Amino acid sequence: MVRLVIPTEDGNGLDARLSQHFGRAPYFVVVEIQGDKVASVQAVPNQSEHFGGYGLPPDLILQLRPDAVITFGMGPRAISRFQEAGVAVYRAQSETVKENVEAYLQGKLEELTEGCGKSRHGEECQKHQ
Template identity: 70%
Template sequence: MVNCKDMWDEELERLRREKLEEMLQQSEKEGGEKLKERIVVPTEDENGLNARLSEHFGRAPYFIVVDLNEDGTVANVQAVPNESEHFGGFGRPPDCILQLKPNAVITYGMGPRALSIFQSKGVAVLRTNASTVKEVVEAYTKGLLEELTEGCHHAHHR
């Protein structure tokens, strides 16, 4: 017997992955400066560089993806909705973010499981006290952010 819910879930996951891949392809530059790094920042809104950081990493409604050129200038900014299991979708937030192929995730803090997942995949997790993505990018390009070495065990990370 065919389970319609499973088929629907699989189709939604396929479409989500296609959309992420399309967004990644759009962010690659043709010619010009080479892209250096990609950072991901959990936010409360989808306002690009002006987006406000989310207090809770895994429950952030959006992740702002910032591609940087070799000289540290911003090449591309895009908002990606958090479609993890926390928002009725699939997978844990770190798994969803890893599909974006970031070099670093910058946040107020995160739980130990998420931190461990990123560390095991070689993705830097950096701590910030900035209020907006623009402030995060400025601190990141100046080398002012410190590595997050411990996950916190409560919902309020700031």
């Protein structure tokens, strides 16, 4: 079983749209993959300090026990935190969870190894990497 966590703008499961800003995503969609099929999908509200809760987004995501995170980009500290925990981070290619899960299953996603220093990590981050 592989567990993917994807920051999204809404909690619409596989149809959820990815957030352009990793840490300020309102939801994290957790997709469990068994073999080459989606076994389960769950939307988890972002309750980090960005939304009045406690902890940083990477810490909240690590509590979800991911094998990988799929996102448009993230800061260098977040990437480092995931690397230390042995969690791969992949650059999203599409706007929806479903499209990115399909790309992951086909081995088409590029692994992010360096974070973006910009305050917004969507298109601006992709331009700078």
